[in-house]
Amino acid sequence: MAESVVVNHVSKTFTLQNARTLKQRFVRRSRSERVNPTFLALDDVTFTVQQGEAIGLMGLNGSGKSTLLKLISGVLRPDKGEVLTRGRIAGLIELGAGFHPQLSGRENIYLNAAILGMSEAEVNQKFDEIVAFAGINKFLDSPVGRYSSGMFARLGFSVAAMADSDIFIIDEVLAVGDPPFKKKCMARIREVRDEGRTIVYVSHNTTQVRKLCTRAIVLEEGRLSFDGAVADAVHHLRYDEDPSGDEDGEGGEI
Numbered sequence: 066m067a068e069s070v071v072v073n074h075v076s077k078t079f080t081l082q083n084a085r086t087l088k089q090r091f092v093r094r095s096r097s098e099r100v101n102p103t104f105l106a107l108d109d110v111t112f113t114v115q116q117g118e119a120i121g122l123m124g125l126n127g128s129g130k131s132t133l134l135k136l137i138s139g140v141l142r143p144d145k146g147e148v149l150t151r152g153r154i155a156g157l158i159e160l161g162a163g164f165h166p167q168l169s170g171r172e173n174i175y176l177n178a179a180i181l182g183m184s185e186a187e188v189n190q191k192f193d194e195i196v197a198f199a200g201i202n203k204f205l206d207s208p209v210g211r212y213s214s215g216m217f218a219r220l221g222f223s224v225a226a227m228a229d230s231d232i233f234i235i236d237e238v239l240a241v242g243d244p245p246f247k248k249k250c251m252a253r254i255r256e257v258r259d260e261g262r263t264i265v266y267v268s269h270n271t272t273q274v275r276k277l278c279t280r281a282i283v284l285e286e287g288r289l290s291f292d293g294a295v296a297d298a299v300h301h302l303r304y305d306e307d308p309s310g311d312e313d314g315e316g317g318e319i
């Protein structure tokens with residue numbers, strides 16, 4: 066098997082902006098507090114994903130999942146360590162990323178697809194399929210700035226899912242979709258997986274991660290705290306102890 070994603074001793078530091086005004090800065094200084102301190106969003110993370118593997122990336126809010134996906138997709142660069150990927154990457158990392166609010170849904174499909182590396186001919190060929198999957202025909206010529214977050218997710222997912230990629234990345238975006246659309250997305254992601262493409266899937270929905278992935282990685286405060294079977298990851302996170310959790314397979318992905 067070939068390596069698809071290699072994350073090698075990766076760290077990423079962010080600046081916490083706690084003093085945006087001179088007054089705030091003065092107050093912080095007078096209390097001997099640090100002004101705009103830095104913190105480690107990712108701390109020495111190392112793992113390898115093989116081509117065709119479907120891994121679930123789990124962890125509490127703020128644990129560094131989205132940051133890690135941004136490093137894998139190349140939106141951000143690590144401060145330390147290296148991230149290596151093989152082949153084309155498509156997916157949905159942030160709602161609305163790669164969309165222009167004043168352009169129509171139709172125009173944004175072309176824009177978004179171009180960002181994902183699709184040619185105009187490729188989009189022309191797949192256009193009807195993308196629109197049908199998104200189910201937004203009626204609003205195709207309205208500016209996407211007026212779309213609901215669910216409609217954004219539909220359009221973004223549809224474009225990404227139709228792009229030919231070797232690595233497919235999805236970040237919690239399905240959380241805003243309605244149940245029928247989520248179901249459709251899960252079926253599509255399973256198809257993508259069965260085509261032998263690599264999947265990195267971020268979700269708190271343990272049922273979905275169990276169904277889709279054979280391996281899970283857990284981040285805790287920026288550190289990789291678990292890498293192994295999904296059932297063990299769920300136990301590690303203690304997600305299996307909450308009877309009001311999302312074991313129904315639909316909710317709980319906020």
Ligand SMILES: Nc1ncnc2c1ncn2[C@@H]1O[C@H](COP(=O)(O)OP(=O)(O)O)[C@@H](O)[C@H]1O
Nearest residue numbers: 079080106124125126127128129130131132133
């Ligand atoms: N651009 C940024 N600038 C400063 N802090 C950031 C930035 N992006 C993320 N963070 C912080 O990094 C931490 C990890 O964020 P994130 O990767 O989005 O977590 P998750 O996706 O697991 O909820 C959070 O504390 C978040 O506030």
Ligand SMILES: [Mg+2]
Nearest residue numbers: 130131132237
């Ligand atoms: Mg996130």
